[in-house]
Amino acid sequence: MILEGLRQRGVVRTAELARRHGVSPMTIRTDLAALERRGDLLRVHGGAMLRERVALEPSYYEKATRNLDEKRRIGRRAAALVEDGMAVFIGNGTTTIEIVRALRERPPVGIKVFTNALTHATELAEIPGVEVYVIGGYLRGVSFAMVGPLARQALQGVYFDLAFLGANGVSLDHGITIPSLEEAETAREIIAHAQRVAIVADHSKFKTVTHGKIAQLSRVGIIVTDADLDAGFREELATMGLELLLA
Numbered sequence: 001m002i003l004e005g006l007r008q009r010g011v012v013r014t015a016e017l018a019r020r021h022g023v024s025p026m027t028i029r030t031d032l033a034a035l036e037r038r039g040d041l042l043r044v045h046g047g048a049m050l051r052e053r054v055a056l057e058p059s060y061y062e063k064a065t066r067n068l069d070e071k072r073r074i075g076r077r078a079a080a081l082v083e084d085g086m087a088v089f090i091g092n093g094t095t096t097i098e099i100v101r102a103l104r105e106r107p108p109v110g111i112k113v114f115t116n117a118l119t120h121a122t123e124l125a126e127i128p129g130v131e132v133y134v135i136g137g138y139l140r141g142v143s144f145a146m147v148g149p150l151a152r153q154a155l156q157g158v159y160f161d162l163a164f165l166g167a168n169g170v171s172l173d174h175g176i177t178i179p180s181l182e183e184a185e186t187a188r189e190i191i192a193h194a195q196r197v198a199i200v201a202d203h204s205k206f207k208t209v210t211h212g213k214i215a216q217l218s219r220v221g222i223i224v225t226d227a228d229l230d231a232g233f234r235e236e237l238a239t240m241g242l243e244l245l246l247a
Contacts, residue, residue, distance in 0.1 A: 002031060003040060006048070010207035011173045013047040047173075049209055059142050060119070063094040070202040070226040071095045073247035076102040078164055078200050078224045084109040086161040089190055090124075092117030092145035092183070093166030095200045100124055114160065116146040116186065133158075140180065147182040152189045163194035167201045169208040170223070172236055175216040177209055184212030191215055198222035203229045217242065 001021065005012045014032070018025045032048050035041050041048045075098025082088055082103065090096050090113060100123045103113075107127050115121055116135040124132045137151030165187055169177035176199055178184055191197050197220050206229060222243045229246065237244050 002028075002035065002048075006041060009172065011044075011047060011049045011171055011209060013173065015046070017047075060094060060144055066094075067202045067204060067226075070228070070247070071098045072101075074200050074202060074224050074226055075099045077245055077247040078198060079103050079106075081162060081198060081222070081224075082108050082111060085111065087112040087114070087159070089114045089160045089163040089194060090117070090120055091115070091163070091165040091187060091190065092120065092143050093200075095166045095202065096120065096164055097123070099164055099200065100127075103127060103130070114158065116151055116190075117144055118146070119144045137186070138182070140183065143180070143183065145180075145183050145186070147180070147186045151186050155189050155193055158193060160190075160194045162196045162198060163190050164198050164200055165190065165214065167199050167205055167214065169210040170199065170201055170206045170217075171209050172217065172233075174209045174213065176214040176220060178212050178214060179210045181212040184214050187214045191219060196221045198224055200224045202226050206230065206233050 002012060002017060014025050014028050017028045032041065032043050036043050071094060074095055078099045079102035088111060090099055097120055100120050104127045107130055112131045112133065113124050114133045114135060115124065116137065121132060121134045124130060135146055135151050135154045137146035138148035139146055167176045168179055199220050203226050217240060220242065222245065223237065224245045224247065227246045234244060
């Protein structure tokens with residue numbers, strides 16, 4: 001029953017399992033330890049997660065061709081949220097770059113676009129009439145993201161109508177996560193400066209947890225994903241009051 005719960009949600013909590021099955025937390029912890037020894041799960045503080053759900057960080061080029069059609073549809077759907085005169089932030093990633101490309105096809109009037117991704121900045125610079133601002137910092141070669149103290153300093157005194165951020169993991173229990181702790185720290189700063197936050201991620205990122213937490217789902221206003229998202233997950237997001245946009 002524990003493994004079935006893991007297959008459905010990706011993560012289980014010790015206290016919840018104890019209540020559901022009418023046993024003590026110690027009994028659950030004993031079962032989790034046995035399942036971990038078998039290689040079926042990975043124990044974490046307060047519960048466990050599927051071992052294959054703990055995602056590692058692939059390179060930018062490795063991710064660029066994965067689920068490309070879905071990413072393009074997500075990018076177009078997300079770009080439709082940008083209105084004339086807005087100041088928007090577009091974070092690094094192979095899904096967020098598709099927002100940039102969609103804006104190039106039909107750019108809103110008088111927008112300011114901020115980014116911490118060198119890949120995005122070069123393409124944004126080719127869009128007529130768009131003011132482009134690049135957040136500086138330490139360049140992570142695996143993702144082409146600018147992060148660290150200099151990036152956080154550059155964000156001081158700057159605010160956005162809307163911020164788009166990618167994610168490697170979207171979990172009901174663990175929120176929005178990415179593999180890099182440095183990038184997660186920068187993303188949290190971006191969220192603090194945004195009036196609205198939209199997470200863009202294809203369906204394969206859901207029920208996955210990576211190492212660096214950006215925010216709980218309750219801190220995010222919009223999620224843009226593709227129509228292959230699991231129906232059960234859609235219902236859970238709806239009960240949380242999130243705006244879910246399916247491309």
